[in-house]
Amino acid sequence: xxxxxxxxxxxxxxxxxxxxxxxxxxxxxxxxxxxxxxxxxxxxxxxxxxxxxxxxxxxxxxxxxxxxxxxxxxxxxxxxxxxxxxxxxxxxxxxxxxxxxxxxxxxxxxxxxxxxxxxxxxxxxxxxxxxxxxxxxxxxxxxxxxxxxxxxxxxxxxxxxxxxxxxxxxxxxxxxxxxxxxxxxxxxxxxxxxxxxxxxxxxxxxxxxxxxxxxxxxxxxxxxxxxxxxxxxxxxxxxxxxxxxxxxxxxxxxxxxxxxxxxxxxxxxxxxxxxxxxxxxxxxxxxxxxxxxxxxxxxxxxxxxxxxxxxxxxxxxxxxxxxxxxxxxxxxxxxxxxxxxxxxxxxxxxxxxxxxxxxxxxxxxxxxxxxxxxxxxxxxxxxxxxxxxxxxxxxxxxxxxxxxxxxxxxxxxxxxxxxxxxxxxxxxxxxxxxxxxxxxxxxxxxxxxxxxxxxxxxxxxxxxxxxxxxxxxxxxxxxxxxxxxxxxxxxxxxxxxxxxxxxxxxxxxxxxxxxxxxxxxxxxxxxxxxxxxxxxxxxxxxxxxxxxxxxxxxxxxxxx
Numbered sequence: 075x076x077x078x079x080x081x082x083x084x085x086x087x088x089x090x091x092x093x094x095x096x097x098x099x100x101x102x103x104x105x106x107x108x109x110x111x112x113x114x115x116x117x118x119x120x121x122x123x124x125x126x127x128x129x130x131x132x133x134x135x136x137x138x139x140x141x142x143x144x145x146x147x148x149x150x151x152x153x154x155x156x157x158x159x160x161x162x163x164x165x166x167x168x169x170x171x172x173x174x175x176x177x178x179x180x181x182x183x184x185x186x187x188x189x190x191x192x193x194x195x196x197x198x199x200x201x202x203x204x205x206x207x208x209x210x211x212x213x214x215x216x217x218x219x220x221x222x223x224x225x226x227x228x229x230x231x232x233x234x235x236x237x238x239x240x241x242x243x244x245x246x247x248x249x250x251x252x253x254x255x256x257x258x259x260x261x262x263x264x265x266x267x268x269x270x271x272x273x274x275x276x277x278x279x280x281x282x283x284x285x286x287x288x289x290x291x292x293x294x295x296x297x298x299x300x301x302x303x304x305x306x307x308x309x310x311x312x313x314x315x316x317x318x319x320x321x322x323x324x325x326x327x328x329x330x331x332x333x334x335x336x337x338x339x340x341x342x343x344x345x346x347x348x349x350x351x352x353x354x355x356x357x358x359x360x361x362x363x364x365x366x367x368x369x370x371x372x373x374x375x376x377x378x379x380x381x382x383x384x385x386x387x388x389x390x391x392x393x394x395x396x397x398x399x400x401x402x403x404x405x406x407x408x409x410x411x412x413x414x415x416x417x418x419x420x421x422x423x424x425x426x427x428x429x430x431x432x433x434x435x436x437x438x439x440x441x442x443x444x445x446x447x448x449x450x451x452x453x454x455x456x457x458x459x460x461x462x463x464x465x466x467x468x469x470x471x472x473x474x475x476x477x478x479x480x481x482x483x484x485x486x487x488x489x490x491x492x493x494x495x496x497x498x499x500x501x502x503x504x505x506x507x508x509x510x511x512x513x514x515x516x517x518x519x520x521x522x523x524x525x526x527x528x529x530x531x532x533x534x535x536x537x538x539x540x541x542x543x544x545x546x547x548x549x550x551x552x553x554x555x556x557x558x559x560x561x562x563x564x565x566x567x568x569x570x571x572x573x574x575x576x577x578x579x580x581x582x583x584x585x586x587x588x589x590x591x592x593x594x595x596x597x598x599x600x601x602x603x604x605x606x607x608x609x610x611x612x613x614x615x616x617x618x619x620x621x622x623x624x625x626x627x628x629x630x631x632x633x634x
Contacts, residue, residue, distance in 0.1 A: 084130060084617075091621050092119050098628030102239050110247055111239075111631055118154060118627060122620040125150045129616045133609040140329050140612075145319045148336055148345070151619055152311040155339075156346040158627050160245040161202060161303040163234035163509050164347035165581065168203055170282070171348045173274040174306055177286035182293065188219045188269050197222055197258040197268040199299045204230030205244055209271070213261045222258055222265035230271065237509045238633035245300065253298030278448045280389040281350040284309040310352045314345040317356035321363035326370045327541040330608050331593045332359055334532055337615040338525070339505025339517050339622060340583050350393055351583055357390040358397060358587035366541060366594070369406040374418045380433050388440030392448050396564050397587060398441060399556035404434075406546040469571035477566075488562060491576040503582030503589075508626070511581065515629060517622040524618050528611040533596045534603040542594055550591045557588050 099115045102108070125147060132143055162168045176193045179186040187193055200209070200222070208231065209224040216223045224230070234241040244252075257266045288309030292302040318336050322329045335341060336359075344351045364382065368375055383404065391398055410422045412430040464471040477484040501507055504525055506516045517525070542550065561584050562577050569579030 080134070081130065084126075088123060088126065088621070092123070092624055095624040095628035099631045102628075102631030102634065105634055106239055106243065108239070108243050108247060111242060114157070114242075114246070115624075115627060115631075118157060119624060121150060121154055122623060126616055126620045130613055133613050138609055140333055141319070141322055144322055144333055144336075145315050147616060148315050148318070148342070149311070151337070151342050151616075151623075152315065152346040154623050155342045156304070156307055156311070158623050158630070159237070159343055159347070159509065160234050160241050161300075162232050163237055163241065164343055164349050165351075165510055165583070167348050168232050168235075168272050169275050170285070170350055171202075171303070171306070172270045172272045173277075173350075174282040174285035174289055174348055175270070176274045177279050177282045178289040178293065181286060181290045188221055188223065191273065193270045193272075193274055194221055194267050195270050196256070196293070196299075197265050198253045198256045199302065200258070200268040200270075201233075201252045202299055202303070203232050203270060203272060204228075205233045206231050211260050216260065216265065217263070219269070220265075220267070222260055222268040224269065224271050226271075228271060235510065236633075237512060237515050237630050239631050240634075241630065249300035250298050253300065253302075275350070276448070277350065277394075278389065278392045278444060281353045281393045284313045284353070285348050306348055307346055310348065311346045314352050314356040317360045321356075321360040324360075324367040325363035326366060328594065328597060330532060330612060331590055332363070333612055334529060334615055335359065335586065335589050335593075337612075337619055338503065338586065339508060339619060340503060341586055342619065343505070343508055344583060351586075354390065354394060354397070355587050357386060358400060359590050361386050361390075361400065362403065362590050362594075365403050365406060368411070369408070369546070370541065373411070374413045374415075375407055375411045375429075375433070376413060376415070380436060383433075384437050384440045387437045388444045391441050392444040395445055395449060396560035396584075397557055398445075399553045399560065400588065400591075401437065401441070402553035402556075403546075403549055403591065404437070406542075406549055464569070464571050469573055471568070472566050472570055472572065474567065487566065487570075487575065487577060491562060491580075494576050495580065499580065499582040499585065501582065503585055505622070514633070515626055517618065518625055521618040521622050524614050528614050529593075531601075531603055531607065532611050533593055533598065534601040535597060535599045540594075540597045540599075542597075547595045550595050554588045554591055558585070561585070 096115060096119075099111055103111050129143065129147060132138075162171065164170075172193050172195070175195050176186050179194060185194055201207070204224075209228045212223050212225045233244055257264045258268065259265075285306040288306035289302055292305040295301075297305070318332060322332050325332060336345070341355060344355065346352075361383075364379075368379055372379075387401060391401070409430050410420065410426050411418050412426045412433060414425070414429055501516075501522075502511060504517070504522055506519075506522050507513055508516045561580060565579040566577045570577050
């Protein structure tokens with residue numbers, strides 16, 4: 075009887091909140107007459123209602139298997155977030171999109187960039203970064219390069235740079251029409267290619283491989299800009315779901331932690347975008363799970379495991395070298411498990427030591443070589459003792475040399491950052507501010523509270539032994555501590571002017587990749603929480619995500 079009351083209460087609550095959000099959509103439509111928004115809202119509502127309802131029935135009435143329900147829920151919500159947050163609305167997404175486009179050019183055997191390094195795109199896609207058609211083109215350079223080139227001083231509005239009703243109108247309502255112009259006429263010539271004014275991100279190409287693959291498929295099929303954007307995003311989402319699903323499978327205990335982290339609205343938004351954070355978050359969650367699988371479940375660390383760890387170290391970590399200290403958790407794997415033959419010994423033998431050292435050198439070299447090839451210019455800039463000009467602020471920036479000579483100021487700015495910015499990091503990690511840290515677009519405060527309360531209760535158990543031994547908890551604390559320190563240090567040097575009183579440029583999304591090991595350390599049995607409560611917590615996360623999407627969609631529709 076209680077379960078039936080619970081179900082009816084959920085249905086009534088959902089209908090009420092969905093109707094309130096619909097009134098926002100209706101108000102927007104009355105002003106713009108964009109009727110497709112109503113249809114889109116009904117489809118979104120139906121998808122959310124079915125997903126949340128099925129999740130409720132599954133979690134409350136069946137034997138719970140997190141591996142079965144997770145990929146379905148994350149895929150549906152990923153698609154829903156992809157719809158509610160259209161092209162280029164994720165943080166720095168235009169730069170990531172252009173970076174993936176560059177890799178796509180290489181995949182298709184086409185010229186990737188013009189002489190100065192800017193990326194070549196299809197002329198029909200240029201409107202994505204110049205929605206209002208404000209670009210002024212350079213006739214001489216365009217003739218010389220054979221590509222339509224905007225002048226450097228041009229400024230175009232990026233689609234969805236501010237999430238508003240026009241974002242939906244332009245992308246969903248006019249997008250296919252705009253991309254029908256496969257060639258652009260300028261100064262008596264016709265151009266099928268154009269140059270993007272947004273430079274690509276200087277990082278390891280592997281983090282853009284799958285998005286680039288999606289773009290390439292869309293180009294081969296001759297699809298327009300809208301589908302090109304969607305295909306690239308779908309590829310990233312698919313990899314995210316695949317990696318995190320394997321992570322849930324490998325993590326020996328407390329698999330619900332991964333489910334909850336991946337249900338952070340910020341995480342889902344990034345997973346369904348071009349951002350390389352999608353690949354980084356999924357890869358680090360997988361890596362942490364895999365390492366503890368090797369440490370606590372698998373009998374031996376063999377060649378296959380070395381290949382997996384080496385690929386992670388060489389293809390993912392160089393993208394954001396601040397996460398390098400996470401490799402320290404590899405020391406949680408007992409040395410006697412290191413065996414080429416895949417045979418574990420009761421005591422450490424010579425072969426274990428040799429393979430352990432060889433593995434350590436291999437993993438370290440894969441990171442160092444890849445990092446040097448990709449980031450050598452950045453590393454040289456960080457190590458200089460002279461202050462560098464920070465273009466966006468018009469001031470000098472911090473360097474390692476400056477910090478070493480001004481230790482008191484360095485300590486003060488770190489202290490001020492933790493004092494002043496911690497609320498912002500919390501908000502941007504959980505999803506209070508989504509899009510480009512938009513203070514209007516995000517989950518409602520009540521949803522924010524529910525997520526935080528649920529996360530707190532999730533770390534408590536019911537008399538079950540924790541996963542990590544004390545020595546491994548210390549190892550995790552040290553590795554995560556170094557990661558956090560390097561995150562702050564990197565943005566202090568790369569983005570903070572000397573006049574600032576705190577470190578600028580840090581977002582809460584940077585800490586999502588290390589939340590899993592933190593939760594594993596925090597797990598304890600001081601407060602008993604039954605397994606049924608864990609099911610309720612997962613459902614609450616799903617419920618908050620669903621209702622937040624409806625609320626966000628309605629809010630965007632009335633931002634005219």
